[in-house]
Amino acid sequence: MAVRLFFKEKWFYLLILAFALTVPFLVPGRYFFQIIIMSCLYAMATLSMNLILGYTGQASLAHAGFFGIGAYGVGLMTKAGISFWAALPVSALLAAFIGLLIGLPTLRTRGSYFAIATLCFGVIVSIIAGSWVSLTGGYTGVVGIPKPTPIPFPVIGKLSFNSLTAQYYLVLAFLLLTLFVMHRLVFSLQGLSFMAIRNNEALADAVGINTFATKILSFVIANFFAGLSGGIYASLIGSISPSTASYMLTFNWLVYLLLGGVATLSGPIIGAFAIPVLMENLQFLEEYRLLIFGVLLIVVIIFSPRGLMGVIESVWNKSKAKNPVRKAGGEYAAEGGKPDQAI
């Protein structure tokens, strides 16, 4: 059913894709282009955070920690002369593996305990990044990280990543990859078991889902993509520091996720693009930015826990009330529960 809906809307998505491909010709300047590239990276991170937090209902606040692990992995390895294309998957796998090690103890806990335990791990990562000076360069961080290694093509020659346009297409490709994987996951049986755990863990357990293994799987996949986005970040931005792994980054993504729409596929992307772009245009609010974010976060979680996409979706569903099909994340309806009861 979900597939049918997807095909119905495919023209809409193709239009967005076409727009995304033409972005390099539309952006007004280098600075703004850089923001778009950052938004793509943060969209990847937010999308993967959405898997564990939104779809599986486990609020991992270590996400920036895993982003940082990926970033430091790529930064240190490429500076040591290893090709970016080898360092990136290795770093992402490292983030996933550490995620597994951390997930094994922490995912036994529930609710706010899990949030606090993962937050503690995130803080540990940034303390280590700041204190293990011989490896990480301490609080000055790692600078002068090389750009991604050029890819040689037989006919057109080398594809290098020195221009912003090439960098943009690189992150766009990875963003689409992340989105594709998330889409396949969420609409699979596995995705349904993630959501079953979110909606009612005891019930999911009772119908035969191995809840612990499922949560671990979701956590590891989410951290793999966090590491992946961190790795690309390190190479494109060229310098990293303990703030790359700071929990404030996790909180930012949480804002993108919650305002955009948690447990939707488009919400995290909308949040990760709309909020930074909006903030650039509201420079005069810079000082008050987090003040407004804080209030917005409270208002959204109280009145519309599923964010902007939640509002759009409920309007959409009302307008086609005849059609009982709901999109991913709308599975609450089948439970007969109030959609607002869980994120």
Place this chain on the structure above:
Amino acid sequence: MDLFLQQILNGIMLGSTYAVVALGLTLVFGILHIPNFAHGHLYMLGGYVTFFFITLLGFGFWTAMISSMIILALIGILVERVVYRPLRDQPHINSFISAIGALMFLETFVVVAWGPQGQRIPNPYPNPVEIGGIILTQQRLLVIIAAIVLIVLLQLFLKKTTPGTTIEAVAQNREGAMLVGINVNRVSSMTFAISTATAAAAASLVAPIFMISPSMGALLGMKAFVIVILGGLGSVPGAIFGGYILGLIEALGGGYISADYKDVFAFGALILILAIRPTGLFGREEVG
């Protein structure tokens, strides 16, 4: 030996702060089941309000501290009403996210109002005293004594007065408490007020020793959570002992092993303990 004793005293002083802050949090988190993740930030705000009264209005240290406690109690009631009460019957994680919104607001508010740099409250009792060969300032001694007084007063309030026992009644059985006519909403407000007022007291007491800065709440809040989870949800003695133990671990670990990694020990211990006991050391019930 002198260094050792000095570190022990430092640890006890740090631990006094942690114990008082964790005590407030254990009332709110353990008894009301509200994961008040902004607790550390309310502590920070308490320090700033005291700073405001002393430097701008010229209050004395004690008047400023009491005024700050009153103001923070009111802010605590407000936070409970606005941030947490609408989410009471929803999964904990929603309150947690709401708390993150609150702490972002509080931290930015202080940055906007007083600037991001650290501030110092003039030390009211800077003279050193000597106890058995160890020299410490009167203010440090004051922190230790005032914390004990606060803890004892709070204990007496919880055990011997009617409003105090209503808190315990709600902790034991929410529905039962409502049946015998206890206004649970009022108990929530009261518990929050006590919790934030004690946090403000702790912040005011140590503010003349350490600088106050907008970011000081975040780490302290996390440590308070670590203490509360390790010491057992809602357990008052657990929070007090946990606070002193964490203070000692930090002072000794920081003095003898590595000052850089002292926070890693505390947070690492939490992850380890949760690995063995997912509901905390003395946790009795599942918390969702």
